[in-house]
Amino acid sequence: MYIQQLYTGCLSEAAYFIESNGEAAVIDPLRDIEAYLQLAAERKATIKYIFETHFHADFVSGHIDLASATGAPIIYGPDTKANFPVHVSKDGEQFKLGDITIEVLHTPGHTLESTCYLLKDEKGKDHAVFTGDTLFVGDVGRPDLSQQGEVLTMQDLAGMLYESLRQKIVPLADDVIVYPAHGAGSSCGKNLGPNTYSTIGDEKETNYALLAKSKEEFIKAVTDGLATPPLYFPINAEINKTGYESLDAVLEKGLHALDIEAFKAAMQRDDVVILDTRNADIFTQGFVPGSIFIGLEGRFAEWAGSLLPFDKDLLLVTEPGTERETVVRLARVGFERFAGYLEGSFDTWKNSGETVDLIIDVEPDELAMDLPFDDRIVVVDVRKEPEFVEGHVAGAVNIPLSDLTDPGSMANIDDNDNLYVHCGGGYRSVIACSMMKRQGIHNLRNIAGGWAKIVEEDRIEREKSKEVLN
Numbered sequence: 001m002y003i004q005q006l007y008t009g010c011l012s013e014a015a016y017f018i019e020s021n022g023e024a025a026v027i028d029p030l031r032d033i034e035a036y037l038q039l040a041a042e043r044k045a046t047i048k049y050i051f052e053t054h055f056h057a058d059f060v061s062g063h064i065d066l067a068s069a070t071g072a073p074i075i076y077g078p079d080t081k082a083n084f085p086v087h088v089s090k091d092g093e094q095f096k097l098g099d100i101t102i103e104v105l106h107t108p109g110h111t112l113e114s115t116c117y118l119l120k121d122e123k124g125k126d127h128a129v130f131t132g133d134t135l136f137v138g139d140v141g142r143p144d145l146s147q148q149g150e151v152l153t154m155q156d157l158a159g160m161l162y163e164s165l166r167q168k169i170v171p172l173a174d175d176v177i178v179y180p181a182h183g184a185g186s187s188c189g190k191n192l193g194p195n196t197y198s199t200i201g202d203e204k205e206t207n208y209a210l211l212a213k214s215k216e217e218f219i220k221a222v223t224d225g226l227a228t229p230p231l232y233f234p235i236n237a238e239i240n241k242t243g244y245e246s247l248d249a250v251l252e253k254g255l256h257a258l259d260i261e262a263f264k265a266a267m268q269r270d271d272v273v274i275l276d277t278r279n280a281d282i283f284t285q286g287f288v289p290g291s292i293f294i295g296l297e298g299r300f301a302e303w304a305g306s307l308l309p310f311d312k313d314l315l316l317v318t319e320p321g322t323e324r325e326t327v328v329r330l331a332r333v334g335f336e337r338f339a340g341y342l343e344g345s346f347d348t349w350k351n352s353g354e355t356v357d358l359i360i361d362v363e364p365d366e367l368a369m370d371l372p373f374d375d376r377i378v379v380v381d382v383r384k385e386p387e388f389v390e391g392h393v394a395g396a397v398n399i400p401l402s403d404l405t406d407p408g409s410m411a412n413i414d415d416n417d418n419l420y421v422h423c424g425g426g427y428r429s430v431i432a433c434s435m436m437k438r439q440g441i442h443n444l445r446n447i448a449g450g451w452a453k454i455v456e457e458d459r460i461e462r463e464k465s466k467e468v469l470n
């Protein structure tokens with residue numbers, strides 16, 4: 001028996017490859033399926049099954065492309081309704097894989113079709129459970145993602161999740177390994193731990209949700225303090241349910257090189273957004289005016305899904321050689337519309353004598369020197385509200401990055417204000433500055449290093465009382 005977790009950091013997503021005696025299964029594959037096909041080839045195995053734990057909201061699964069490439073059936077749990085061929089399994093149904101068995105455990109709560117898969121080893125002993133978004137390390141799946149057509153409250157789904165965990169998961173032996181679909185940083189829960197796997201015993205001892213003494217206490221614990229889910233979640237869930245264009249077709253559109261004249265012509269279209277994926281420190285030194293920055297070095301796909309429109313074509317500026325990676329990572333969260341990329345990257349634009357925009361980076365010590373003498377300074381903190389509450393520059397206003405998609409988010413900012421923008425470490429603030437500039441706000445500076453560097457500057461007064469810009 002062989003199990004490999006394939007973890008994708010920028011999405012905090014875990015897929016799984018399981019093999020026994022020449023037969024393999026893949027659980028929750030990403031849209032780009034090469035890694036699974038390569039593993040199967042290396043292990044001289046045939047992919048027999050594709051298991052899906054639920055209709056994912058935070059990424060587009062590779063189930064359809066993988067089924068097309070291998071002929072393996074796509075298996076979902078009970079209550080699944082999809083617009084493409086799937087095997088809707090029964091609760092307790094078992095699938096033989098070489099010398100091992102995978103058993104279906106229907107666990108509704110995160111979604112109605114949510115299902116865990118219990119792996120029994122060659123001797124029939126429970127070895128591991130693949131829990132999808134039902135159970136994480138230190139957390140459980142959020143119960144507020146009721147899909148279109150479902151008349152269910154998050155309290156309803158939380159109650160279902162409680163029963164699923166108590167009836168199907170908690171009774172498993174303490175040494176059964178827990179393999180979830182996500183790790184820390186995922187928006188599919190609110191308190192995911194740093195590890196990407198655990199055991200039933202450890203979760204029963206440490207997971208706040210499993211420590212709840214009653215159903216009512218559980219519902220309150222898992223629903224209190226839930227942040228609003230990213231805007232792209234329902235879009236991705238619907239794509240996973242209805243089907244999608246093949247990744248090869250998406251790559252063909254995205255990997256269309258444009259010379260400077262073709263790029264400039266595409267810029268004039270109303271249905272185009274320029275996306276620059278170079279590193280933040282390179283982007284701030286010069287970029288095509290009107291570009292939105294989301295660098296590949298951060299949580300790229302998640303922020304792209306949260307901030308970019310799905311009904312416009314993306315016109316790309318990338319580091320040379322990263323064009324394919326950019327398109328693949330965008331496709332993972334459902335982007336399929338592309339106008340192509342600028343051949344030669346930003347150097348082509350600059351060397352053609354076109355107008356260049358830039359973002360001024362400043363160190364926290366410069367802010368410390370300017371604050372006492374400039375009453376027009378406004379410190380804009382684009383971190384999430386809970387981060388802001390824990391500590392911020394005295395008098396700063398909080399506009400979370402995800403709110404910048406709303407044109408009214410900057411309504412209370414005066415044109416004469418001198419804006420100093422920061423986040424936690426410097427990545428999100430560059431995104432924010434690019435979006436503000438696109439809205440016509442240019443009197444701004446990016447605080448390099450963000451909050452991590454600000455706290456090292458003793459001359460900048462800090463506080464914990466919350467003041468949110470309305």
